[in-house]
Amino acid sequence: MANTTSQHILPTAANLLGFCLFVITSLHITNSATSSLIDEFTSLIALLFAFSCLLSFLSIRTTDRAKEQRAERLADYLFLAALVGIVGIILLLIFRVIR
Numbered sequence: 542m543a544n545t546t547s548q549h550i551l552p553t554a555a556n557l558l559g560f561c562l563f564v565i566t567s568l569h570i571t572n573s574a575t576s577s578l579i580d581e582f583t584s585l586i587a588l589l590f591a592f593s594c595l596l597s598f599l600s601i602r603t604t605d606r607a608k609e610q611r612a613e614r615l616a617d618y619l620f621l622a623a624l625v626g627i628v629g630i631i632l633l634l635i636f637r638v639i640r
Contacts, residue, residue, distance in 0.1 A: 547597040547613045550620050554593040557623070561587035582630050589623035592616075 561583050568580045596616035603609045 546617055547600040547609075550597040550613075550616050551594055551601065554590045554597065554616075554620055554623070557627070558587055558590035558594060561590060579630065579634070582626065586623045586626040586630070589619050589626065593619040593623060 564583050565580050565587065568577065568583075573579075593616045596612045596619065600609050600612035600616060603612065
């Protein structure tokens with residue numbers, strides 16, 4: 542296992558997934574989910590983090606070098622897409638596009 546990116550993606554994506562689930566739960570508890578698009582966007586980002594976790598775990602566990610690199614690369618791309626999504630939500634909230 543020469544590349545160690547997956548070992549960093551897995552715990553970070555898992556933490557951010559937990560944060561996304563906390564945000565979604567908070568919106569539903571306060572009944573804000575019905576009047577906001579934030580929970581839909583956050584749900585999509587949570588899904589990206591979940592797949593990133595899964596792929597990085599598979600990358601760590603596999604013994605096939607080609608499968609390891611492919612899973613790690615895809616986990617990295619999904620993780621990056623989820624981070625961009627979080628930044629996008631923050632920008633939309635700052636400029637009050639999403640209410």
